[in-house]
Amino acid sequence: MPILEVDDLSVSFMQYTRGFKQTRLQVLQGVQLSVGRGEIVAVIGSSGSGKSLLAHAVLGILPSNAAMSGTIRYDGDVLTAQRQEQLRGREIALVPQSVNFLDPLMKVGAQVRSSVRTGDPLVEQRKSFERFRLPPDAENRYPHQLSGGMARRVLVSTATISGASLLIADEPTPGLDPAVVQETLSTLRELADQGAAVLLISHDLESALRVADRVAVLYAGTTVEIAAAEDFADSGQRLRHPYAKALWRALPQNEFLPIPGSQPQPGELPDGCLFAPRCALATSECGRERPPMRVLREGKTRCFHAT
């Protein structure tokens, strides 16, 4: 049984426009995802595709003007707001995308130590700092006294030390030097191998594939493909959705072919398939109807034409 199951998750924001008119801005729709123990699932999507909102929905930290529907199950039970609060930081840990999640008034060593659940907090914190190449004196500094890269490493350290069963890493590596990127990815792999479930959120398909078991591709707020990491190989013929194939082909080591057009913004979503305006396979049906998520060759896709 998967430890995390996200089914038909939608998130919208209430917005007040001119004249105090309320409008709903749909930012996630029909997101499907599951992560099992021992597994790393990469959530791949470009900027604005909804990756962080997905993470925040699972943790129960969406902004107060957000409305959510669909179900999120943790260990078989539907996650309620109360349960999310109990689990957050303990059973479910987040490596947040922004270093603003650090407490500005607390020395970072103490912040990391407060996440330690087993073993001696100071010993564990120092081991973790060494692992992520944080200088020993960093523990006595406040977040504003750290470089951006060091602050990111403190966030990774805090989450990976927590002993959580589910780890959600939201873009844990941007701006870090290659050795620390590798150490972060290897730590996530190690935690998964010890039984944790890991959701690795990234726009960097290439580095995510180094450690992921499966990949969920997000596009304009919806999941369009769920594939085994091995499906990202050769010319991408094992992938199902045209966008997943295009992402793979766009990598420098492959055809380096950019995808024409751009992802639609929330509030300007097409009626039919969200990818149809950029899709070479699109037919009139794709312009009219949203394709459902369907099982195809041991994966899932949201495309009428995928075979």
Ligand SMILES: Nc1ncnc2c1ncn2[C@@H]1O[C@H](COP(=O)(O)OP(=O)(O)OP(=O)(O)O)[C@@H](O)[C@H]1O
């Ligand atoms: N509080 C909010 N109110 C209204 N719209 C929001 C809010 N937060 C996020 N959005 C919109 O929701 C969409 C998804 O945002 P999200 O931060 O999840 O994207 P992302 O995939 O994490 O992008 P990035 O790679 O840049 O981090 C974006 O279009 C964003 O503008």
Ligand code: NI
């Ligand atoms: Ni994000």
